[in-house]
Amino acid sequence: MNPENHTAGGMQTMDCIFCKIAAGEIPSRKVYGDDQVVAFHDIQPQAPVHLLVIPRKHIASLNDATPEDTEVLGRLLLAARKVAEDAGIAGSGYRVINNCGKDAGQVVFHIHLHVLGGEDLGPLTAPRG
Ligand code: AMP
Ligand code: ZN
Secondary structure, eight states: OOSEEEETTEEEETTOHHHHHHTTSSOOOEEEEOSSEEEEEOSSOSSSEEEEEEESSOOOSGGGOOGGGHHHHHHHHHHHHHHHHHTTOTTTOEEEEOOOSTTTTOOSOSOOEEEEESSOOOOSSOOOO
16 A cells, blocks of 8 residues: 555655644644644643644655755744744744654654743753763
8 A cells, every 4th residue: 555645735644643733634732834834832842832843745854855855944944933933932042853763762753843942941962871
């Protein structure tokens, strides 16, 4: 069976939870949407503000992005800034994270940016024991 199907937003991988959120097929607390990008609250927030920014196009991870994706990758970053501004954390600061692959703990294989803020986020990585 072909694991992919076509939608208005481009390729959608069946059973991809973020494709379904982008298509409005499963609920999310959306904060932003345009023709290429959607942003919504993370279901398990790790900071007072924790938003996810995704492309409508299914790209599994940064490892799977190609030069064709240059525009949408830029749009993701600019959308991250916008949702940070709208959430009121642009001035106090925020962190934008992309987890790519196993060692980074990526669990949803549809590329996304985490936008975290609303408090002092501490060091970038946990201290080494
Ligand atoms: P990552 O480890 O970078 O793949 O992060 C995936 C993120 O997606 C996690 O922070 C999850 O809490 C979040 N997440 C998973 N399912 C949903 C959902 N249905 N709605 C919102 N956030 C979700
Ligand atoms: Zn997807």
